[in-house]
Amino acid sequence: MREILPVPSPGLDLRHHYGHHQSPAIRAGGLIFCSGMVAVNPETGEREHGTLTSEARRIFENLKLLLESAGSSLDRLVQVHAMIYDRIEYDVLNRVYRQYVPNAPPARTVMSVQIEAGFKVMLDVIAAA
Amino acid sequence: MALQRDVIAPKDPVVDMSPNLNLPLSPAIRAGEFIFVSGMVAIDATGERMHGTVAAETRLAAMAQVLESAGSSLAKAVKVNVLIYSMLEYNNMNEVYREFFPVDPPARTVCGAKLCGGSKVEIECVALA
Numbered sequence: 008m009r010e011i012l013p014v015p016s017p018g019l020d021l022r023h024h025y026g027h028h029q030s031p032a033i034r035a036g037g038l039i040f041c042s043g044m045v046a047v048n049p050e051t052g053e054r055e056h057g058t059l060t061s062e063a064r065r066i067f068e069n070l071k072l073l074l075e076s077a078g079s080s081l082d083r084l085v086q087v088h089a090m091i092y093d094r095i096e097y098d099v100l101n102r103v104y105r106q107y108v109p110n111a112p113p114a115r116t117v118m119s120v121q122i123e124a125g126f127k128v129m130l131d132v133i134a135a136a
Numbered sequence: 137m138a139l140q141r142d143v144i145a146p147k148d149p150v151v152d153m154s155p156n157l158n159l160p161l162s163p164a165i166r167a168g169e170f171i172f173v174s175g176m177v178a179i180d181a182t183g184e185r186m187h188g189t190v191a192a193e194t195r196l197a198a199m200a201q202v203l204e205s206a207g208s209s210l211a212k213a214v215k216v217n218v219l220i221y222s223m224l225e226y227n228n229m230n231e232v233y234r235e236f237f238p239v240d241p242p243a244r245t246v247c248g249a250k251l252c253g254g255s256k257v258e259i260e261c262v263a264l265a
Contacts (some may be wrong), residue, residue, distance in 0.1 A: 036168065036169075037138075037139035037167070037168045038139065038167060038168065038170075078138070079138075083138075083141055085141060085165045085167040085172050086165065086172040086262075093250075094250050094251070094252045097252040097253070101159065101160055104160050105160035108160060111143045111162060112154075112160050112161050112162050113161070113162065113165055113172075114161060114162055114163070114164055114165045114172040114173055114174040114260070115159075115160070115161040115174050115175065116174060116175030116217070116219070116258065116260045117175065117252050118175075118219055118249045118250070118251065118252075118258075119249060119250035119251070119252065120249060120250070133167075133172070135138065135139040135140075135141040135167045135168070136138065136139055
């Protein structure tokens with residue numbers, strides 16, 4: 008069973024706003040696979056560039072909306088690929104990150120890569136449905 | 137019915153990067169039939185980062201321990217992602233990697249990326265529980 012998750016808030020559909028050829032999230036085999044998430048306004052879809060911390064906060068808030076609308080939650084994250092624009096901000100990422108997954112955090116890999124549209128952070132996640 | 141999600145605690149705490157390197161991650165998460173292992177870097181006998189050649193850092197003994205703590209093993213790995221600081225070192229990584237997966241190796245992606253903490257190699261995997 009493969010099911011496209013509807014977005015709980017219109018701004019989160021990057022396909023609609025930016026033409027990205029992707030679904031926001033797919034549920035399959037009891038897991039939820041989310042497309043790479045960047046900092047956008049959940050209502051309008053406007054990009055919200057900022058510091059790594061502010062972008063990460065926005066992403067986690069959006070992820071919370073998305074996962075909870077599907078009956079999951081941040082506590083049910085299984086694996087996170089955290090992509091950051093520069094590894095010099097590794098510790099900055101860790102500081103904001105641990106506020107959102109304080110207990111039993113998901114498996115994680117951090118890498119420094121080029122991210123679309125000049126963002127500083129992108130999270131690519133899998134959660135238990 | 138919601139998928140079961142469990143944190144895997146390694147039998148030998150030295151391979152748990154979370155307390156040893158103060159990182160907000162679990163060594164591995166079991167979700168349904170799969171185990172998701174965090175990106176692992178080379179560590180020494182005390183749990184500190186071990187810096188060496190790509191060949192030395194590629195040794196997968198710690199990952200094997202994490203999987204075995206979850207009742208799985210390297211032989212049950214489904215997908216491995218290898219991040220390496222320079223693709224020029226691809227063969228040096230491969231020579232060691234193949235020792236750990238002598239037959240029927242898992243699906244794998246290798247990419248050159250900037251890694252955090254001065255490691256040359258970081259490896260994550262998804263395995264059958």
